[in-house]
Amino acid sequence: MNIPPRKRKKATSTSSDLQPVANPQDFSHQDNQDVVTIDVPAVEVPELTPEEQSDRLHLERKVERAFFEAGKALAELRDRRLYRSTQRTFEEYCKDRFGFERRHPYRLIEAAVVVDNLMQMCPIGTQIEVDSSDGQQQSVGTQIEIESSEQQMCPIGTQVLPTSERQIRPLTKLEPQQQQEVWQQAVQKAGGKVPTGKIVKDIVQRIMERTQVPNTYQLGEVCQILAKDNPELRGKGGCWAIVTQVNEFTCTVRTWDGELTVGLKHLKSYEYLPEDCQQMQEVCDRISRVYSSGLEESVQKFLESLGKLKRAYLTDLEEKVLGVLELEINTEN
Incomplete structure (x- = not known):
């Protein structure tokens, strides 16, 4: 049996569906008409108050010398044998208490000794500012009296000091005088900023090659x-x-x-x-x-x-x- 062909339904549309085809030139004209200039008011960033500047400097120094304070504390724990009530050896104590592997606490102790030496480069005969224990700055003259750990670090602007143990690990191989000289060279090579461990290591390597x-x-x-x-x-x-x-x-x-x-x-x-x-x-x-x-x-x-x-x-x-x-x-x- 032949099946009669189906008739296609005519598409119907409402008046809302029918839109005139836009002329490309009309788009260009319309775009030009819709350009709107928006004025964004500038936001003024307020300057830090003297108290905020002091707080910032105080907190930055805490971050910078975290490894230094750790090394000093570990040295005292070791020298006074304050671990003896719980562990037989200092290495066991550091492993159980802090999770430190065998060499790590000694690296921190050695790094603290290097930082102590680098701080000796601070000029004593000039007027500088140091942090007191309450976070406020105080001015001192030709004699610097260190009364707390807050005062032991050289102020920013006077000397750039290391911020991690890795930066100065290569210096532990050198004599105190050489440590100071190499660190000064490394700071200069880093453009006056804290040098990377690689910069310090490269300078130390050159010295070692000359005196190997x-x-x-x-x-x-x-x-x-x-x-x-x-x-x-x-x-x-x-x-x-x-x-x-x-x-x-x-x-x-x-x-x-x-x-x-x-x-x-x-x-x-x-x-x-x-x-x-x-x-x-x-x-x-x-x-x-x-x-x-x-x-x-x-x-x-x-x-x-x-x-x-x-x-x-x-x-x-x-x-x-x-x-x-x-x-x-x-x-x-």
Whole structure:
């Protein structure tokens, strides 16, 4: 059967659907007619008041020296052994309390020493302003009296200081005078701003290349620490230490109370035989365990004296006293 074709329905539209086709020229004309100029009033940013400027400077300095304050606090925690009630060693304490890996707290401590040294470049004979403990600025003359941690940082405009530990990590390999010189060069290269760690590292590398001395120390070697006007080694002069890491220009060494990084010129090998070095390693472990146990101050002094021995063995009396101390801490535990 043939199906008849369907008829198409005619499209219908209302009057509202029918729009005249616009002439392109009309658009151009209409656009020109609809251009409207809008006046936007300028917003004036008010200047900071003297009090706000002081607050800003005070808060900026807190941010800048966060790592510095951390390093100073860690150094005091370590030196006063304030961890002894909960942990046996400083490294264990930093790991459990702050989540710091083994080297990080020592890097912060070393960085704080560098910042202390850099702050010595502040001119003392000129009139400057420093922050007081209440955040207000006070003017001082030729004598600067530092009464709080708020006053220890050099004011902005007088000296640019580091804002992170990484920026000055390369400086820990240098002598105090070299640290100051390199930092000044780095600030100049950064256009008067805080230099990056890479800028500082490049300058240090050039100095090292000019004065490079081959590092011949070996892991486990027993050396004597030579303080030689290095404030970082205060109290360590004459102590023996065991090399735990050989770096390009420094060695990381272990003493009875922790690790530190020492420049090659501050080390002198005892040239012990391998078996003597092994024996000193065992003595170091024993002294460290007793030292970190928190016994009386007189005991600590005895242990510190063992840390300055210039021989690779303990006398019979020293061995007996150390054995008694080991027995004591084992009994307490």
